[in-house]
Amino acid sequence: MKCTIIPEKCIACGLCQLAAPEVFDYTDDGIVRFIHTDSLHQEVTEKLQSGVTTAYKKCPTRAILME
Numbered sequence: 477m478k479c480t481i482i483p484e485k486c487i488a489c490g491l492c493q494l495a496a497p498e499v500f501d502y503t504d505d506g507i508v509r510f511i512h513t514d515s516l517h518q519e520v521t522e523k524l525q526s527g528v529t530t531a532y533k534k535c536p537t538r539a540i541l542m543e
């Protein structure tokens with residue numbers, strides 16, 4: 477599964493890191509980024525899919541996409 481983030485849509489609510497702390501991090505302004513890469517796209521291992529799916533569902537602005 478591939479996850480994409482759209483920082484321009486992020487409102488810094490913090491929900492995604494609660495759901496998947498191994499995947500999501502924030503800039504100093506609280507805007508979403510991935511922990512391990514500056515890329516806006518990341519392959520998600522099977523182990524982390526549940527948390528990322530929860531983040532995808534909870535993100536209020538659809539700043540997280542899955543494909």
Ligand code: SF4
Nearest residue numbers: 486487489490492535
């Ligand atoms: S859940 Fe969505 S709006 Fe909230 S911090 Fe994460 S990406 Fe940003």
